[in-house]
Amino acid sequence: MRRPHLSVRERLELWDRWRRGESLSAIARALGRVLGTVHHVVGQRGGISPAPRRRAPCTLSSTDREEISRALAAGASLRAIARALRRAPSTISREVQRHGGRARYRAAQADARAWRAACRPKPCRLASRPRLCRLVAEKLAAKWAPEQIAGWLTVSYPDDPEMQVSHETIYRSLYVQSRGVLKKALLQHLRRAHTMRRSVHATRRGQQRGQIVDAVPISDRPARVEDRAVPGHWEGDLLAGGRQSYVATLVERRSRYVMLARVPGKDTTSVIRALTRHVRSLPQGLMKSLTWDRGTELAAHKRFTIATDVQVYFCDPQSPWQRGSNENTNGLLRQYMPKGTDVAAFSQAELNGIARSLNERPRKTLAYRTPADVLATIVAPTA
Numbered sequence: 001m002r003r004p005h006l007s008v009r010e011r012l013e014l015w016d017r018w019r020r021g022e023s024l025s026a027i028a029r030a031l032g033r034v035l036g037t038v039h040h041v042v043g044q045r046g047g048i049s050p051a052p053r054r055r056a057p058c059t060l061s062s063t064d065r066e067e068i069s070r071a072l073a074a075g076a077s078l079r080a081i082a083r084a085l086r087r088a089p090s091t092i093s094r095e096v097q098r099h100g101g102r103a104r105y106r107a108a109q110a111d112a113r114a115w116r117a118a119c120r121p122k123p124c125r126l127a128s129r130p131r132l133c134r135l136v137a138e139k140l141a142a143k144w145a146p147e148q149i150a151g152w153l154t155v156s157y158p159d160d161p162e163m164q165v166s167h168e169t170i171y172r173s174l175y176v177q178s179r180g181v182l183k184k185a186l187l188q189h190l191r192r193a194h195t196m197r198r199s200v201h202a203t204r205r206g207q208q209r210g211q212i213v214d215a216v217p218i219s220d221r222p223a224r225v226e227d228r229a230v231p232g233h234w235e236g237d238l239l240a241g242g243r244q245s246y247v248a249t250l251v252e253r254r255s256r257y258v259m260l261a262r263v264p265g266k267d268t269t270s271v272i273r274a275l276t277r278h279v280r281s282l283p284q285g286l287m288k289s290l291t292w293d294r295g296t297e298l299a300a301h302k303r304f305t306i307a308t309d310v311q312v313y314f315c316d317p318q319s320p321w322q323r324g325s326n327e328n329t330n331g332l333l334r335q336y337m338p339k340g341t342d343v344a345a346f347s348q349a350e351l352n353g354i355a356r357s358l359n360e361r362p363r364k365t366l367a368y369r370t371p372a373d374v375l376a377t378i379v380a381p382t383a
Helices: 008-019 024-033 035-044 062-073 078-085 089-098 107-118 130-141 147-155 167-175 184-189 268-282 301-308 322-332 348-359 371-382
Strands: 233-240 246-252 258-263 289-292 311-314
Touching: 008 035, 008 062, 024 035, 062 078, 062 089, 062 107, 062 322, 078 089, 107 258, 130 147, 130 167, 130 184, 147 167, 167 184, 233 311, 233 322, 246 268, 246 322, 258 348, 268 301, 322 348, 348 371
Parallel strands: 233 289, 289 311
Antiparallel strands: 233 246, 246 258
16 A cells, blocks of 8 residues: 555546545555545545646647747747747747746646646635625524525525625535635534535435334325425424434425424334324314334324324335435434434423524525425415
């Protein structure tokens, strides 16, 4: 295993493998390098691969420099070389003087030196707009996602392009600290506080779930629930914390409204009791169905249905996308309750506060309206 710096070819291969979703260990083995070397290269850029460099059309190419070198060896004047290449004489003069003069000019050395000298980082949009940078940092500290910030800026400043920025620029300014714009500490406010950005191909399948007696499969759920046009259909799951602690999460499919229920344990009695209490606190008819995963915490689903008149449907095994809204919400909740946190330490009042914070955040899928506003339009006609 070698420790020296990576060559250009090795760096290109490294980033190509990283984009394909390979792990750092796999990349290090493929390159015959120490894991620390690969981790250092990827970590320097926060997992974001650099954009491929291209030569500007107006600059001298390696072929042009070969022509200059041959012409100088033949004794041609600089003006004659400029006419042959259809360039300004001053361009040829500066090129020759910069790279050793007529006697020492070499095409390959000149081209390599010019390529290195042209590597100048362009100031990003946030670095040149302090007001925009401050506003983005404030929203990140309030646990807004970069895509929410970008969408909100477009809606709030439609006629001011100087106050708009893409979510990709925000991500790059967070993960690539060499830009010196957004502080690294703001990473902890993202829903998934990774130290570097990973490829979308680096995902893993969910764990296999157990079987539920007399479970009603999601295939039996009415078709009208699927398109989210009808309110009152919810998704639910248990969010796991440290020390075997759990919080029940409920999400209304149409509005994405979130409710959190404190549960003393994962046993079905405790979960059913907590869910029943929260469902009864809702306006009459606001919960008509509940879609859950295959966790045994809802083994007593029949008792829940009798107590609340809410039909429970269960997802197919290893199919978390069938509860997409709930899965997304659990990711958002990790901003407030990172993995390993003892969620049993949160009181119900604190959980209500976290849910209120999520319900007052704009969502792209709701045209940047908040879940609370959307739910209010649903409840108002029936109130």
